[in-house]
Amino acid sequence: MYRKRVHVQEVSTCKRRVYMSGWYNLIEWLIPFEWAKYNFMKNALLGVLLVTPMFGLVGTMVVNNKMAFFSDALGHSALTGIALGVILGIGNPIWSMLGFSIFLTLAIIKVKGANTASIDTIIGVFSSTAVALGIVILSFRGGFAKYASYLIGDLLSITPEDLVLVGITFFIVILIWIIAYNKIFLVSLNISLAKSRGINVHLWEYAFALMIAFIVTLSIKWVGTLIISSMLVLPAAAARNIASNTKQYTVLSVTIALFSGISGLILSYFLGSAAGATIVLILGLIFALTYFTKIILSGAK
Amino acid sequence: MQEQCKTQSCSQHGCGVCCTHISHISVKRGNHQILKDVNLHIHCGELTAIIGSNGAGKSTLLKAILGELPHSGEITYLEVRDQIVKRPVIGYVPQKLDFDMSAPISVCDIFAASLFKAPVWWKRSKASRQRVLDNLKRVQAEHLIDRKLGVLSGGELQRVLLALALDPIPNILLLDEPVSGIDHNGLKLFYEIVASLRQAYDLSIILVSHDLPLVAKYADRVAFLNHRTIECCGTPREVFGSQEVRKLFQMDF
Numbered sequence: 120m121y122r123k124r125v126h127v128q129e130v131s132t133c134k135r136r137v138y139m140s141g142w143y144n145l146i147e148w149l150i151p152f153e154w155a156k157y158n159f160m161k162n163a164l165l166g167v168l169l170v171t172p173m174f175g176l177v178g179t180m181v182v183n184n185k186m187a188f189f190s191d192a193l194g195h196s197a198l199t200g201i202a203l204g205v206i207l208g209i210g211n212p213i214w215s216m217l218g219f220s221i222f223l224t225l226a227i228i229k230v231k232g233a234n235t236a237s238i239d240t241i242i243g244v245f246s247s248t249a250v251a252l253g254i255v256i257l258s259f260r261g262g263f264a265k266y267a268s269y270l271i272g273d274l275l276s277i278t279p280e281d282l283v284l285v286g287i288t289f290f291i292v293i294l295i296w297i298i299a300y301n302k303i304f305l306v307s308l309n310i311s312l313a314k315s316r317g318i319n320v321h322l323w324e325y326a327f328a329l330m331i332a333f334i335v336t337l338s339i340k341w342v343g344t345l346i347i348s349s350m351l352v353l354p355a356a357a358a359r360n361i362a363s364n365t366k367q368y369t370v371l372s373v374t375i376a377l378f379s380g381i382s383g384l385i386l387s388y389f390l391g392s393a394a395g396a397t398i399v400l401i402l403g404l405i406f407a408l409t410y411f412t413k414i415i416l417s418g419a420k
Numbered sequence: 421m422q423e424q425c426k427t428q429s430c431s432q433h434g435c436g437v438c439c440t441h442i443s444h445i446s447v448k449r450g451n452h453q454i455l456k457d458v459n460l461h462i463h464c465g466e467l468t469a470i471i472g473s474n475g476a477g478k479s480t481l482l483k484a485i486l487g488e489l490p491h492s493g494e495i496t497y498l499e500v501r502d503q504i505v506k507r508p509v510i511g512y513v514p515q516k517l518d519f520d521m522s523a524p525i526s527v528c529d530i531f532a533a534s535l536f537k538a539p540v541w542w543k544r545s546k547a548s549r550q551r552v553l554d555n556l557k558r559v560q561a562e563h564l565i566d567r568k569l570g571v572l573s574g575g576e577l578q579r580v581l582l583a584l585a586l587d588p589i590p591n592i593l594l595l596d597e598p599v600s601g602i603d604h605n606g607l608k609l610f611y612e613i614v615a616s617l618r619q620a621y622d623l624s625i626i627l628v629s630h631d632l633p634l635v636a637k638y639a640d641r642v643a644f645l646n647h648r649t650i651e652c653c654g655t656p657r658e659v660f661g662s663q664e665v666r667k668l669f670q671m672d673f
Contacts, residue, residue: 183519183523183525185520296539296541297539298539300533300539300540300541301532301533301534301536301537301539301540304529304533304540305530305533305534307518307519308517308518308519308525308530308533309514309516309517309518310488310518311482311483311486311488311512311514312512312514312517312581314486314487314488314512315486315510315511315512315585315594316534358524359522359523359524362524363524363526363566363568364524364525364526364528364529364566364568365524365525365526365529365532365540365541366540366541366542366543367524368524368541369541370541
């Protein structure tokens with residue numbers, strides 16, 4: 120029995136290798152540069168190609184819904200998820216991180232529904248308490264340095280296994296964006312209006328918030344908790360400076376996210392800097408660019 | 421006068437008319453009773469205005485009808501020949517939208533989100549754009565189709581939302597008028613359009629209003645919401661003749 124399982128595992132890694140080597144060869148053929156020769160760069164590139172469009176898409180709605188602070192809180196609370204994983208002895212922290220961010224999302228929406236305090240205050244309370252708890256647990260007996268890599272992330276640490284998980288998430292996000300975008304859009308405009316159109320407001324409110332929780336948590340390891348929400352917010356914020364309808368907004372946001380992702384990754388290779396932060400820096404530059412374009416355009420009118 | 425509201429049944433009102441019965445609606449939030457035993461009959465082809473002081477529960481009543489707030493009591497929609505409509509189409513024009521002014525959302529986008537299956541960010545066919553134009557034509561707003569929502573005036577936005585609420589043609593149309601932000605000409609145009617649509621499509625309309633002179637001019641019936649319930653209801657002349665209403669609104673016209 121045991122032998123059989125090992126055998127099956129070998130076959131599946133083998134298959135994956137075949138699958139990945141197709142990607143590796145394609146990259147070598149397409150990009151005949153030195154940086155594209157290393158497998159970790161090829162993995163990172165595929166990661167960027169999957170993660171950044173997702174951030175560009177979902178970011179448009181995060182900004183429309185004024186949920187930037189919420190995604191920030193999710194990013195920070197990932198530390199608590201890691202800490203819980205350590206306590207519970209879970210090998211791969213991704214599961215405890217996912218579990219905790221789902222818990223946090225549900226708790227925030229629930230408390231928000233009670234209408235007792237403003238949403239900013241609620242998120243602030245939950246987020247800072249969660250972060251503090253995470254830091255206390257992780258720094259217990261001075262062991263925090265071990266986890267410092269989660270603060271800034273490491274895009275080059277993406278493994279083919281990670282890529283499978285990201286790939287699945289990518290397709291789910293695209294699917295939701297096709298079948299449910301209109302509903303989420305109307306809920307964000309006016310809840311009563313959405314209800315009069317027969318939309319299940321609560322369902323989509325939860326579904327969208329949980330989707331953000333998933334994407335943020337999955338990407339923490341590569342982007343880092345400190346800047347994850349900028350990755351989500353900046354492409355959309357830059358796009359909305361120059362877009363005048365939803366289609367332009369979406370296309371621009373995804374394009375900006377992809378462009379910054381790829382150029383940031385290449386730049387970080389030559390600078391030897393953290394890839395996530397380099398990408399965010401480029402996003403910041405693009406935001407400045409679109410912002411001044413907007414001012415010049417509106418001045419010209 | 422409250423009695424009159426209850427007893428005026430559909431059959432008395434020229435038979436073969438569809439109507440909406442709102443009976444014994446009460447809304448509680450925690451221990452606080454917001455609405456108590458509200459009764460109202462609305463006939464199609466009629467514009468019923470709800471008036472009352474701020475915080476009297478006017479918007480709450482609309483939200484109860486929408487099904488957004490839990491409430492006791494019953495709302496039934498009757499079609500011609502007294503057949504009950506199980507899943508009525510409700511058109512709703514909200515007071516305001518919760519977007520920020522800089523959001524890149526065009527007028528066409530909100531129609532696309534409400535009417536079509538294809539996601540808003542996808543390419544739109546000529547036919548669907550034509551449908552949006554036809555809708556906007558009803559409220560004299562075709563020229564606004566590609567404008568950003570943030571640049572519309574209060575009156576323009578209200579007309580656009582009205583056009584949105586009219587596709588598909590609803591069994592009942594609920595209008596929640598903004599307290600401020602619309603100039604008088606814009607408001608007058610809105611009332612004129614609502615009044616003409618009422619006849620053209622035989623609509624049942626409930627309008628929460630703050631502008632009494634316009635209500636007096638355009639509404640067919642007026643319901644006065646006070647002390648958590650509808651205290652009197654009738655033609656504008658009847659309701660505005662009541663001492664209590666005159667006193668509350670300090671009316672001098």
